[in-house]
Each structure stands twice: as structure tokens, then as C-alpha cells.
Amino acid sequence: MQNNESGERDHLQGLVEAARDGSRPAFDELVRRTYVDTYTLAMRLTGNEEDARDVVQDAYLRAWKGLKRFRGDAQFTTWMYRITANASYTHVQKRKRLRTANLEDVEEPVDPRLEARPEAMAESVAGLAELTEAVDRLPQTLRQMVILKDVYGLPHEAIAEELGISVAAAKVRLHRGRKKLRDLLDELDERSAHAV
Amino acid sequence: MRCEEVALLIPSTLDDDGPVALPVQSHVESCLRCQAELARYRRMLRGLQLLRTQFLEPAPGLLGLTLAAIGDASEQHAIRSLLNKRRLAYAGAIGGAVAAAGAAAAVVAVHRSRRRAATALAT
Numbered sequence: 508m509q510n511n512e513s514g515e516r517d518h519l520q521g522l523v524e525a526a527r528d529g530s531r532p533a534f535d536e537l538v539r540r541t542y543v544d545t546y547t548l549a550m551r552l553t554g555n556e557e558d559a560r561d562v563v564q565d566a567y568l569r570a571w572k573g574l575k576r577f578r579g580d581a582q583f584t585t586w587m588y589r590i591t592a593n594a595s596y597t598h599v600q601k602r603k604r605l606r607t608a609n610l611e612d613v614e615e616p617v618d619p620r621l622e623a624r625p626e627a628m629a630e631s632v633a634g635l636a637e638l639t640e641a642v643d644r645l646p647q648t649l650r651q652m653v654i655l656k657d658v659y660g661l662p663h664e665a666i667a668e669e670l671g672i673s674v675a676a677a678k679v680r681l682h683r684g685r686k687k688l689r690d691l692l693d694e695l696d697e698r699s700a701h702a703v
Numbered sequence: 704m705r706c707e708e709v710a711l712l713i714p715s716t717l718d719d720d721g722p723v724a725l726p727v728q729s730h731v732e733s734c735l736r737c738q739a740e741l742a743r744y745r746r747m748l749r750g751l752q753l754l755r756t757q758f759l760e761p762a763p764g765l766l767g768l769t770l771a772a773i774g775d776a777s778e779q780h781a782i783r784s785l786l787n788k789r790r791l792a793y794a795g796a797i798g799g800a801v802a803a804a805g806a807a808a809a810v811v812a813v814h815r816s817r818r819r820a821a822t823a824l825a826t
Contacts, residue, residue: 538766567769634750683714685714
């Protein structure tokens, strides 16, 4: 398993080097191997499919143009997470300017099928569904932080740089995000208990 | 410290990069309620880490669209860089011609001024 992972990493590294030397087929192969991962992050950050598709295209365009600047001291996937985070942030800012209503604050209806108890959350698929639902309900700025730090493990400094905020602000947002997520999970649990 | 105060601080104690404040630590060690709260947060974090292994399947066509967008951008870049090279060549040629014309004008001017000086000496 670990050998597979390191083999894949080496293969990606080889493709990155070839792409940096100008090989389009190598870059296309990099896209093929990583676009599901990039799309998943974009979906989680933007919360809708149309935006996620735009973000994925934008992210790979930025990567292609900036590949020569990629020093290779991080993994290509980590570098793509940072670009995706930045592209997503830019996209969401643009979208906010276009929309008059702030849709992030609108409450969505609760799915009454959620049955998992919070205690079993990490261990069960239903728990993950509940967690995903709660993450989706976080306000945009808090959601970005929780996803980039707690799901994808990016350091505070990298997140702060991509989102154009200070490291201290990133930490404050993360702690608020965790607290809000904890409250949302309780809320979902209470509502599903009432629905039974 | 009261439980309510500790509860507010727990989200910030989950990071690896900083030590937990001593009053928080000693409160949690002696308070079952806060221990349970911390355990809930830790389960939540484990759940979040598990999300990293769950992938969402994009609609068909995204890969093709992305590769096509990169192809378009590459072509535009190649055209732009070709045009830039040509522009540079044209600018160089024009600059060279202007410099040559300037040099010729200077030579003519020097030549004329010497002739004028020689005529003046002769008269």
C-alpha cells in the first residue's frame, strides 16, 4: 500500500519534471491522474458543481502557466490543493459580487434520514454523511478553513497565503469553524432524534 | 476555570503546533464533562480526516473540457510569444535603421562643417 503510494508519487514527480520541460502530454497525464482529487476539493470549497468545474479548469490553467515556478519541494498534489484553494477563493469572491443575496447564510432543509449518533460518527458511513452535511452548512469562510486544514492538512501559513489573510486570522477562523461544526453536528443529531 | 470558558478554548487546543495552556489542561484532567467535550472534538477531527479519502465523481466531460482549455491556452501562449518575437525583430530592425540614418546624418553634417571651414580659410 505504502509502496503503491510512493510509486505513484515518484511517477507524478517524473511527469512534473517532464511537464516543466514543456511536455504537454506529461501535463495532460498529470491532469488525468489528479483531476478527481482536485474536483473533490473544489466541490467541497465552493459547494456547487458548476463552480467546482470552473475552479478545476482555472486551477489547471494556473498550474500549467506556473509550472516552472513549482520548486518541487512539496508534492504536486499539495501544490494543486493550494492553487485550487486560491482559484476557489477568487471564484467565490467574483460570484459574491455578482449575486445580490448572500446565499451562504440561507438555511437548508434538514435531511431527516440521518440516523447516526455523533459518538459513532467517525466510524460509520452515515456518520460521514452527517459530517459532510454539517461541513456544507458552514459559512463559506469557515468552511474553507476547516476543509483546507482539518481535511487536507495544509499548514496555516499556506492557507493564509492562498486566501490573502494573516496567519492569526486563519487560526481564528479555523477555531470558529470547528466550534460551529461541532454545534451543527449537535443540531443535526437533535433533529434526527426528533424525526425518529 | 469554568467549563464554559474551557469549551471555548478546546477548538484551539487541537492543533499540534502549540502547547495547551496549563489552566485548560489541568481543568480538563479533572473534569469529566470537558473530557467528553474534548473527545467529541477529536472524533470530529478523525471524521474530517476520513473525508480526505472520499472522492466525489465529477460529471463526464470535465477532463475533456479541462484538457481542451489547457490546449487553447497553450496555443494562445505560443501565438503571443511568436508575435512578441516578431515585434522584437521589427523593433530591432527599425531601431537599427534609425541608428544608421542618424550616423549617416552625423557624418554628412561633419563633412559639411569641415568643408565650410576650409572655404572660410581659403577666402
